[in-house]
Amino acid sequence: MIVGEQKPVAEIKSIIEPYKKILILGCNTCVKTCFAGGEDEVAVLGSALRLAFKKQGENKHIEEFTIERQCEDEFIHEAASRIAENDAVLSLACGAGVQAIAKRFANVPVLPGVNTTFIGIQESQGVFTEECCGCGNCDLAIFGGICPVTRCAKKLLNGPCGGSQNGKCEVNPDTDCAWQLIIDRLTRLGQLDNLRAYIPPKNWRTGLAGGPRKLVREDHII
Amino acid sequence: MNLESPSRLQKILSKGEFAVTAECGPPRGANPDVVLKKAELLKGCADAVNITDNQTAIVRMSSISASVHVMKAGLEPVMQMVVRDRNRIALQSDILGAWSLGIKNILCLSGDHQTFGSQPEALNVFDIDSMNLLRLVKDMRDEGRDMSGFELDGPPRMFIGAAANPFADPFEYRVVRLAKKIDAGADFIQTQCIYNMDRFKKWMKLINEEGLTEKVYILAGVMPLKSAGMARYMKNKVAGMDIPDDIIKRMEGVPKEKAAQEGISLCIEQIAELRQIKGIHGIHLMAIEWEDKVKGIVEKAGLYPRPEID
Secondary structure, X not given: OXXXXXXXXXXXXXXXXXXXXXXXXXXXXXXXXXXXXXXXXXXXXXXXXXHHHHHOOOOOEEEEEEEOOOOOHHHHHHHHHHHHOOOEEEEOOOHHHHHHHHHHOOOOOEEEOEEEEEEEEEEEOOEEEEEEOOOOOOOOOXXXXXXXXXXXXXXXXXXXXXXXXXXXOOOOOOOEOHHHHHHHHHHHHOOHXXXXXXXXXXXXXXXXXXXXXXXXXXXXXX | OXXXXXXXXXXXXXXXXXXXXXXXXXXXXXXXXXXXXXXXXXXXXXOEEEEOOOHHXXXXXXXXXXXXXXXXXXXXXXXXXXXXXXXXXXXXXXXXXXXXXXXXXXXXXXXXOHHHOOOOOOOOOOOOOHHHHHHHHHXXXXXXXXXXXXXXXXXXXXXXXXXXXXXXXOHHHHHXXXXXXXXXXXOEEEEXXXXXXXXXXXXXHHHHHOOHHHOOEEEEEEOOOOOHHHHHXXXXXXXXXXXXXXXXXXXXXXXXXXXXXXXXXXXXXXXXXXXXXOOEEEEEEOOOOOHHHHHHHHHHOOOOOOOOOO
């Protein structure tokens, strides 16, 4: 999923300050799962903002609405009439959701309420970890299903650096060394020989280095 | 190994002489006098000196320019190059430039992560890794081509070095990684500072068994300790460092004013012990900001004067 974290209320408050009527728009897919922008978070944030503005004697109209996914037109339409009635949209979706809404509604300011952090998983309740950086050229088959491009702080492709000790990364002792995990797993799978081969420099053209990416599926274009 | 490469360090090693390299960290400023002063202290004591590349991710005079300064002072540099700050285009360009300036040795490294430095908010690069860097320098030298396959007008014939840390984990994989570095292009290896002699000997045994010491020159890393505090700091704070308790106890066992002398004595003993190990071709002496002690250590270790090479 796309993992995100809600911005601090004080920052959100200053972002929406210029507007009288604001729609807080939640997204019930990824950011709901990571407790950043689903229906529940929209309700809690709405209450907090109403209270904060009331305390300083400002009367703002704050409306709440949540759709299934802000990155798909099919669901965005459901919010159209509410968006039209407000001065601005505070989107609690990931950056893709914020931009999808902005693309559809040319005359309404769309503001971010969430910091999009990474593509990851919920490792345990309330703990999310980054697993994929969307490089566009997946080599997980070589690395036993553990991505060094994302999870090694130096993106090393040919083995651990000299800072790997006791299974931990030198950059952060709370982070597992991805290379230790890769070696342990390939050992269990009997595939350690994968790591004897030289891995050539990565082709970053499929990643963000090649500019914003676009995927065209001719077979789905009607 | 490419014997055409005209580096002094390579000549020393290929003649079977026990090599000595030292280290010279460029200054945090544009004043070349600091480099020249260090070079003066190291002259005649080492066959080549490593010029670090923004070590610990702190901005310093570039390794290329500091290398040129030490050459003017009559020393041969081992230019360190990390993949943290430059993409493949900049790395190749700097290698061509370095060779054109007379820099003949390169040490290919990943580099300390920028979060350890003074500007942790910086974006890192890591376009390629240190293994890829070794291969690209080798391809430039042996094939005369850059990474695009373009034939170079004047290939850089570098003597290529890599680092190895037998004290990092996982231990067994460290042997595989060394083999990969040799295949990728390493002519010589400089190891992490050795304090845990048992573990180092275990690693040397494994790499001797694999025949790797026949394929590459191993320069064993040593660093004289200045105090018990320094030993404790390195043990606890420096990534990839392994300092056994008996070494810390030994440093703690002498009065503070004698600690530096004890550290130097320990270093000389370590060099003597390392010279007995099969497959060690030299030492890399890292007397950081202690360049004035290098001559004494090299002398007492019986490695002075350095051999004359034509």
